[in-house]
Amino acid sequence: MTPPNTARRRETSRRAILTAAFDLLQEIDYAKVSIEGIAARAGVGKQTIYRWWPSKGAVILEAFLLLSEGAEGEPIRLPDTGDLAADLTEVLRATVAELTDPRYEPPMRALATEIAHDPKLAAAYHERLDGPLREAKRERLRSAQQAGQLAEDIDLDIAADMIWGPLFRRWLHRSGPLTTDYADRLVATALDGLRPRGSRQ
Template identity: 85%
Template sequence: MTPNTTRRNETSRRAILTAAFDLLAETGYAKLSIEGIAARAGVGKQTIYRWWPSKGAVIFDAFLMLSEGAEGEPPTLPDTGDLAADLTLVLRATVVEMNDPRYEQPMRALATEIAHDPELAAVYAERLDGPLKEAKRQRLRSAQRAGQLAEDIDLDVAVDLIWGPLFSRWLQRSGPLTAAYADRVVATALDGLRPRRSGA
């Protein structure tokens, strides 16, 4: 019987990503090494380098695997017709994810590597951040068509205004990241983005 190379490669790939994720939680990113990942996964380090150029790239794929389906169908945001409710739901879910110990280490490791590795930053933008930003813009476009947002706002700036404060507070540990904070971000952003009434 001919060995199923594709299945074997996928098994090795998942073993590597699982090993990287587990070691990251155990040792921290600074002490994480390709050699350590290879030993934990039971593969040669050249196998890892054949698929990934750096440990940052391994962690990125491990994060995608943990996220389950991040690269499947294009992401979408809820669109019930109530923009404030939809954004509140999404930002509260983001707060939960950012506070989840399973996600914190890989997300902080990625933030560090992306700041120093232009190649990884480009991959991150193409595979994860770009599609997520487009989903956010699409939801805001829908709100524009419904008359809930001004027609002339810059949607990229609007996305930064709504999601940026959560990431900044999380990254800098500048304050508690809570559902109440997410609610205030939505309320403050939308107060500034709603269409101005004539005569107001």
């Protein structure tokens, strides 16, 4: 008789938990989502969840990473066609689409809430998502800098904050409509101030 494949069973349970967490966020307010509720939806005991994740926020982070982007592993890369404005416009438009997607907005807002109060979760978020994404932003801006499209002396981290920061702030605070037109104007305004002196349009 073939013994049960415990690794497969663990992976099946893990995916069931993450799917349950993601689905519950589409149905009820984040404040009402609980480890007990996730366990009941997934058909596992809550101790199974605590064996793998220390908190509800950690489950949500894992669910978002797995179900929105697929398995981790490949490095994040931004498009680099040589046209910085076009590439950034493409990326920011895609970001607007994701932030306003009803499937992904609830878990992203839940993560923003938890990260603000949980330093360990914030560190995990930076290590697994925000850090690699920030490096991809720096790399794309560095490429433009080397091509003479950006000033040689700009701080690439500050430049990334100038381009992406207003988008996330508007989304997080619900301070205005998040549209592709806003993304386009954001790119144009940021790049006009970042171009080498004497070549601003």
